[in-house]
Amino acid sequence: MIKFLLMVNRQGQTRLSRYYQPVELTKRAALEADVVRFCLSRNKEQCSFVEYKDFRLIYRQYAALYIVVGVTDAENELSIYELVHNFVEVLDKYFSRVSELDIMFNLDRVHIILDEIIQNGHIVETNKSRILAPLTALDKMADG
């Protein structure tokens, strides 16, 4: 099961966070700082999966942005690793050449996209056009 998904940059600033298990607001900051510290300390030759407390972190770096997913022990790490990439590809499709800036300035839209992919810690949709369907419909409504 997926516990949370974070987007953090190299400076350790959280760009987006989504928790699928309740974590108190005060504890989140500490957790995120820890997670960033972990990921930054690792180099490219090292494994993209890290043990953290009683669960695993899976991270993937895109330029200066890290996407980190916390999962329980039973999860298939590689499938989550690829899920992250699928997510980025969807963002790329929607924003046509996505950048960290797009993510920051369109926090709501990125969240809406993510909500289509993961719910309650489970992967619910991976088909790119279907993930984007509700959001593009909303955009059209706003235009029209």
Add this chain to the structure above:
Amino acid sequence: MSYVGEKTLTALPSLLSLDSQPGPAKLSSTSKLGNLIRGITELTSKHEEEKLIQRELESIKEQVSSPNTSMRQMKELMVRAIYCESLGYEASFVYIHAIKLAQQGTALEKRVGYLAVSLFLNESHELLLLLVNTVLKDLQSTNLIEVCMALTVVSQIFPKEMIPAILPLVEEKLNHPKEIIRRKAVLALYKFYLIAPNQVQHIHNKFRKALCDKDPGVMTASLHIYLQMIQENPEGYKDLTGSFVNILKQVVGGKLPIDFNYHSVPAPWLQIHLLRILSFLGKNDLRTSELIYEVLDESLRRAEMNRNITYAILYECVKCIYTIHPKSNLLEKAAKCIGNFVLSPDINLKYLGLKALTYVIQQDPKMALQHQMTIIECLDHPDLIIKRETLELLFRITNAQNVVVIVEKMLEFLQNSPDDYTTIDLVGKVAELAEKYAPDNEWFIETMNTVFSLGGDTMQPDIPNSFLKLLSEGFDSVEEDRKLRLFAVDSYVSLLQGETRKLPQCFLQVISWVLGEYSHLSEDHNRSTVLRLLEKLLDMKQTSSETKCWILMAMTKLCEGTAGVCVAQQVSETYISSMDTVLRQRAQELQHLSQDSELREEVLPRDSGLDPMEIDSSLSFLDEFVSGALAAGAAPYKPPHQRQEELAEAKVLSLEPYGLALPISMSSCSITDRHSPTPLSMSSGLSGDSTDVSHRAGLKLDGVQRVWGRDGYLAKKESVEEAAPVQGLTPVHSPSLQNEGDGSHSQTPTPTPTPEPDREKEQLASSLFFGVSSQSSVCLMGKPDSTFNRRRKAKVQAPGVTEQLSSSVAPVSNAVDNLLCNNLQDSNINSVSAASSKQTCELSPRVPAANGTCNTDCGLPESDRKRSNLSISRDNGLVDADSALSEDQGSRSDLCPSSYLPAELCGLYRSEIAPLCTAHSLELSACHVHQGDDMILIIFISNSSDSQVLQIRLDLKSEQLKVTCVSDSSVENIKSHTVAVYQYSLAVKRPGVDVEVDGTLSFLLPAGTPQTKHFSYKLPLTAFIRPLLISTEEYGTMWLGFSHEVKQNLTLVDDGCEPLTFTLNLLKNRLQLHLVEIIGLEGILACRLLQNQPCLMHCRVHAGALAVWLRSPVPELPDCLVYHCQRVLQEK
């Protein structure tokens, strides 16, 4: 591999200062959110960030409450608030506005409102109730986008108690023409299933419809529900195996639309999901597994492209193959696949390979040998996570031969362990291994020393406890025990003579206990030296007061002679005025006992560790006091949980803030004698002023496993009793020793000359994998062997035995197997159906047997192998079996056992007649009949051949039951085409969830050769349960008298109006209980176990569940009964 995204994100930080090129719907960077983000990115300190965010929140607060703010602006404010919260600053004032936005906004504004709600609020937040109306309205909207949004938010967060309000609307959406609506409706129902499973129980058939939906997306969504349900109850969904296999086949075969592909792999996550479902279904189930084999094979074959995602699928495939019933050619392929993983240069794949290997090794340790060099390399890998995973793997293959090397590796890792979690986990594992496999005393003590000093005070408290228990209980040989203790004492004395400041408190406690207890064994150190060392510890300022108690106690045991008394007096004077009451008490004890050596001998007799201590668990010596107090008008005792609930209900002020001012630790209070600390905690948890004295016994330790013996791990031996007579000799069952030869030949190094470092590695390899092959060399596939072990243990430990295996209650599957066995008569597998033969062997390994099947435990894997042959022959010989089947049915109709039922038993309630076994022309079947308070077991032996069978003898025995033969005619010969009937009366000796009778049938064939045949018959304990007709008053008095209590929460079955009455009646009817009375939200029931052992049940509706307490004078009974209650309610 494509890295589209990675490339696109490259030009980042500089973009902030430039104009970005707006894509579709991009916000300009000059917006307020843009300003905020820019501001934060430019900050350098946390303090500045705090100031900036506070300012920001102030301004948001001001604007949201202004009536002039438009919905569009509100949306923008909401996003800013989300951003602030994601940085860790609470913005609770906007929560209500988020709900308002969802209510009043349109399109994107509404969606952001819902989004904010799902981000801000948790499931139990009270504001969530305000959302219900909005959701209700949107669900009924004609605008599909709004319906969609409502369903999305419902499947993320919704108040449990409001589900009924929207359930009909959501159900209706299951028939919506648009796939996206159907899909989201299914996901919403999944959410309901997660938070309130009983609310959606009535729509299970609709889930099935969703599974068959023509749209793959809807089908995928329904799999979430199925995975969950199958995980909880795999038995209930076996019939769907075919459908899941079919779906997977189609997906793998590329039948889905192309947009479901990811990197040209068809719907990979869906495949993984399906594989998980299938492994739950096929686990321990040959018939279901057979349906799955083909598609697994195909998945393995198709997934050959060199992509990450195919490896993810392969990993899941391998896991599935090793979870379901084993099939050799698939196992081979899976093993090859793992090879590709672990040898991969890609570090992520290597990691996954190790993880798969760790999983697989539990089933088949031989796999470790194949990859030993890779494992060695991974052990020295610079990446800690790889190292860690490798240690995990080694932990699973540790045995008495390689324990030293593996533990050394683990301790090495621990020295630079990065965090507490890893330390706690690894320290526990090292301690476990050391206790199981320690080769000698010195190593054991030294390893445990390292464990204690590294693990410190964070480690699990049961590690020091079990260590002390081990020391105090000792093993078989007095001399060895003495040596072990002596070595511990010597080692601790020298430790204390060195630097003690860094030693963790719990280590100091262990040290002081051991020194107090055993330093008299040492001739080198006299008491005063030890006393002085302990005194030094007392003076250290790091020493906690709990540790000080331990030290004072040790001193109490040691203070002898004038010097000792002098030290004791000095110390006790210091602590006698301590603020800590426990410490003060210890000091008092020390003072008094040091002066009165006779009294000390009495209170703390030396070497009493081995004598079992009398513990009256029912505290019956207090009965007089209690009845006196009750007569004087005192309130009867209530167990803590009952008190607590009553307190909660009565809304009495919480007593928590008035806790004890001084820390009184249980462990330090409880030890006043020379015994190890663990067993004492036993008495806690027992409740009541009991009059039941039947269970007064010596200190019971049989529940506690003694894992470490002189010969290694005791549990490995199938039975301790068996090993006892050959004490001193090499235990036959120790797998490692037995197969030493195999071990050495299977790890022969490659003959080619290797360079130096490689040789080193090989050396390491040979020490690491020594003895690993042995377990598997006996058994072709490894898996049956280990499942056997596992299940045996389960049988010993808990009443939750898997039942579906029992042939006696599942006669359906037997026909075919029986016939197959008949065909194989010549082989030494007896014609008990495959499953039942396994069962018999597993559950009664010590039944003496004349022929191969059950002779020894070692014989088992062989029979398992035969069994797999059987299943193969079934594949090939299907036609034969069929024809034989029709023949058999013909012959069986002549000899229908039910017509031979004794006349006096006809018309009574009886179970189905289940076949037990067949032997040549004889067929055994049995049933049980309820005859009033008696339980009669009837065994039919039908002879379907044309010749007479002579000298028939039936022997029944059971550990759990008392079996008495009641049929007067002891039939010795059975004529051709007749049925002989045997009657036995059964009574329960020792209750279990199910009770079982093992039987031996011996007879003479016409040819004159004697034959023997084993079988077993299992019946649920409920067959022996009868209602106990008592009144509420009688119930009340009995309740107080019973000491064995079990508490459990059960599901409340809801029939719509009166869930409690309905549930209790259901239990009453199904389990034959007597419903004494229902009062409001509580109900009491009573029953007795034949002949006359009562069990009382007290139920109460609490938070949507049924809290149940069961009490009985028989220790096992409440547990077993609660298990059956659970089953009844689950079936419902």
